[in-house]
Amino acid sequence: xxxxxxxxxxxxxxxxxxxxxxxxxxxxxxxxxxxxxxxxxxxxxxxxxxxxxxxxxxxxxxxxxxxxxxxxxxxxxxxxxxxxxxxxxxxxxxxxxxxxxxxxxxxxxxxxxxxxxxxxxxxxxxxxxxxxxxxxx
Amino acid sequence: xxxxxxxxxxxxxxxxxxxxxxxxxxxxxxxxxxxxxxxxxxxxxxxxxxxxxxxxxxxxxxxxxxxxxxxxxxxxxxxxxxxxxxxxxxxxxxxxxxxxxxxxxxxxxxxxxxxxxxxxxxxxxxxxxxxxxxxxx
Amino acid sequence: xxxxxxxxxxxxxxxxxxxxxxxxxxxxxxxxxxxxxxxxxxxxxxxxxxxxxxxxxxxxxxxxxxxxxxxxxxxxxxxxxxxxxxxxxxxxxxxxxxxxxxxxxxxxxxxxxxxxxxxxxxxxxxxxxxxxxxxxx
Numbered sequence: 001x002x003x004x005x006x007x008x009x010x011x012x013x014x015x016x017x018x019x020x021x022x023x024x025x026x027x028x029x030x031x032x033x034x035x036x037x038x039x040x041x042x043x044x045x046x047x048x049x050x051x052x053x054x055x056x057x058x059x060x061x062x063x064x065x066x067x068x069x070x071x072x073x074x075x076x077x078x079x080x081x082x083x084x085x086x087x088x089x090x091x092x093x094x095x096x097x098x099x100x101x102x103x104x105x106x107x108x109x110x111x112x113x114x115x116x117x118x119x120x121x122x123x124x125x126x127x128x129x130x131x132x133x134x135x136x137x
Numbered sequence: 138x139x140x141x142x143x144x145x146x147x148x149x150x151x152x153x154x155x156x157x158x159x160x161x162x163x164x165x166x167x168x169x170x171x172x173x174x175x176x177x178x179x180x181x182x183x184x185x186x187x188x189x190x191x192x193x194x195x196x197x198x199x200x201x202x203x204x205x206x207x208x209x210x211x212x213x214x215x216x217x218x219x220x221x222x223x224x225x226x227x228x229x230x231x232x233x234x235x236x237x238x239x240x241x242x243x244x245x246x247x248x249x250x251x252x253x254x255x256x257x258x259x260x261x262x263x264x265x266x267x268x269x270x271x272x273x274x
Numbered sequence: 275x276x277x278x279x280x281x282x283x284x285x286x287x288x289x290x291x292x293x294x295x296x297x298x299x300x301x302x303x304x305x306x307x308x309x310x311x312x313x314x315x316x317x318x319x320x321x322x323x324x325x326x327x328x329x330x331x332x333x334x335x336x337x338x339x340x341x342x343x344x345x346x347x348x349x350x351x352x353x354x355x356x357x358x359x360x361x362x363x364x365x366x367x368x369x370x371x372x373x374x375x376x377x378x379x380x381x382x383x384x385x386x387x388x389x390x391x392x393x394x395x396x397x398x399x400x401x402x403x404x405x406x407x408x409x410x411x
Contacts, residue, residue, distance in 0.1 A: 003411070004308045004377050004384070034141045036175055036271045038310055038375045042386030044326040050235045051227060052181040057216035058227050064213055065228050069206075069343075076338055079331035090325060090332050091339050098324045099375040101175045101236040103141050103271040110141070110269045112179030132384045134310045134377040136273050136410050137140070171278045173312055173408045187372045188364060189318040194353035195364050201350055202365050238312045238373040240278050240408040247278070247406045249316030273410050274277070 003030075007131045009119050014085075016049065016059040016118040023117050023133065024109055030135050035104045040132045045089035045123045047096035048131070053116025066092055089122035096120060104135070140167075144268045146256050151222075153186065153196040153255040160254050160270065161246055167272050172241045177269045182226030182260045184233035185268070190253025203229055226259035233257060241272070277304075281405045283393050288359075290323065290333040290392040297391050297407065298383055304409050309378045313391070314406045319363035320395045321370035322405070327390025340366055363396035370394060378409070 005026060011017050027037050041048050052058045070091045072084040079087045100117065103110040111117075119129055142163060148154050164174050178185050189195045207228045209221040216224045237254065240247040248254075256266055279300060285291050301311050315322050326332045344365045346358040353361045374391065377384040385391075393403055 002308055003310075004379050034139055036140075036273060038377070040375060040377050040384065042384060042389065044324070044332075044386070044389055049231055050181070051231060055216060055218075058181075058224070061214050061216050061224055062228060062231055065207075065211075066231075068213065070339075074339075076342065077335050079329060079335050081329075087332070087335055091336060094323055094325060094336055094340075095232055095369055097234065097371065101177060101238060101271075101375060103175070103177050103269045105141050105269070110177065110179060112181070112267070115179065115181055130386070132377045132379070134375075136310060171276055173277075173410060186368055187318070188368060192353060192355075195318075195361070198351050198353050198361055199365060199368055202344075202348075203368075205350065232369055234371065238314060238375060238408075240312070240314050240406045242278050242406070247314065247316060249318070249404070251318055252316065 003136060004134050007133055008128045009131055010128050011121040013126055014121055014124055015063050016120055018053060018116050019119050020116045026133055027104060027109055032104055032135055033107050035135055035137045036101055037104055037109060038099060038101045038134045040099045042130045042132060045093055046129050047093045047120045048100045049096060049118045049120045050100055050115050051118060052114045054114050085123050092122040140273060141271050144270055145265045146268055147265050148258040150263055151258055151261055152200050153257055155190060155253050156256050157253045163270055164241060164246055169241055169272055170244050172272055172274045173238055174241055174246060175236060175238045175271045177236045179267045179269060182230055183266050184230045184257045185237045186233060186255040186257045187237055187252050188255060189251045191251050222260050229259040277410060278408050281407055282402045283405055284402050285395040287400055288395055288398055289337050290394055292327060292390050293393050294390045300407055301378060301383055306378055306409055307381050309409055309411045310375055311378055311383060312373060312375045312408045314373045316404045316406060319367055319397045320403050321367045322374045323370060323392040323394045324374055324389050325392060326388045328388050359397050366396040
């Protein structure tokens with residue numbers, strides 16, 4: 001089976017969208033006992049994050065904190081033609097991760113007890129984002 | 138030999154804890170001439186960093202700068218039930234890296250002359266943190 | 275052929291230097307249909323970024339925004355012996371990425387339509403930087 005596959009992830013707007021279940025299912029289908037799962041997001045205004053999935057207030061505070069650090073309407077921006085949320089989204093993506101690598105142990109992702117995998121959408125975007133998944137031995 | 142192993146890393150509190158020696162030793166034991174070493178931290182309030190290990194003032198300034206950017210007691214936080222250092226720790230982890238990948242050349246990590254590998258503890262935590270190490274060909 | 279190789283990247287000063295063409299060429303030469311390309315920068319004051327390569331104003335705004343967040347001459351810095359751009363460069367490198375992993379599909383990097391690979395030089399440095407490239411199956 002091919003070690004690379006695409007996940008089309010639906011997003012309902014700005015913020016953290018958990019994708020742990022679909023990544024875990026893809027890894028389980030490959031039936032690899034030990035290895036490495038690498039996720040890559042093929043966009044420049046969204047990113048991949050591994051963070052706490054227990055208390056939703058963590059995700060909300062992360063989003064609000066980053067919005068305050070990188071606000072819309074900053075006079076510094078010259079790239080404004082694609083809307084007020086575009087340049088903040090590029091900066092937020094640059095400060096976070098385009099790829100994440102997670103070891104596989106016993107056929108499962110070696111996530112910590114409270115870790116979930118998130119697609120962090122930085123634009124006011126509804127639709128799908130493409131995450132490419134590679135699994136190596 | 139299994140390509141995945143766990144390192145239990147002792148931390149004595151907030152800040153940068155160098156783990157270069159234990160990662161290098163684990164890679165050396167595997168006896169792989171060329172490949173890729175990926176490190177993954179199974180926690181959401183600590184991260185992995187590759188930075189200068191020559192002058193300790195760099196590590197001190199990094200810690201102080203990030204503390205100022207993400208202070209405790211910010212009125213923005215709603216996630217406060219786990220202590221004043223918890224939400225800042227999640228934000229700091231989100232801004233830095235959960236995984237690091239380092240090529241192996243000639244049986245050794247291809248670190249630059251001044252590069253060291255650090256576990257960056259963001260909580261006032263004494264104990265151990267789990268880093269998972271994957272080595273691929 | 276060895277899965278690890280070095281790219282010497284010329285930089286003409288601070289800012290984003292696109293290296294997509296040389297990385298793509300190296301991957302093409304290896305002739306691997308599906309796999310994973312990992313890039314690693316062997317320096318602590320420069321980083322690797324995947325960002326929009328369509329409109330140059332994005333790259334300019336990214337550079338100016340990060341310069342404002344991490345200015346030279348901050349009274350917080352105690353590591354000042356290597357020049358005013360040194361400690362900001364370490365902080366900028368810590369906030370961005372030392373490595374990037376990009377899947378290979380159909381013999382090519384699975385970059386999104388607008389994605390380019392950049393070496394982000396954080397020092398007023400003219401010369402070369404070493405990027406190590408690993409390709410796995």
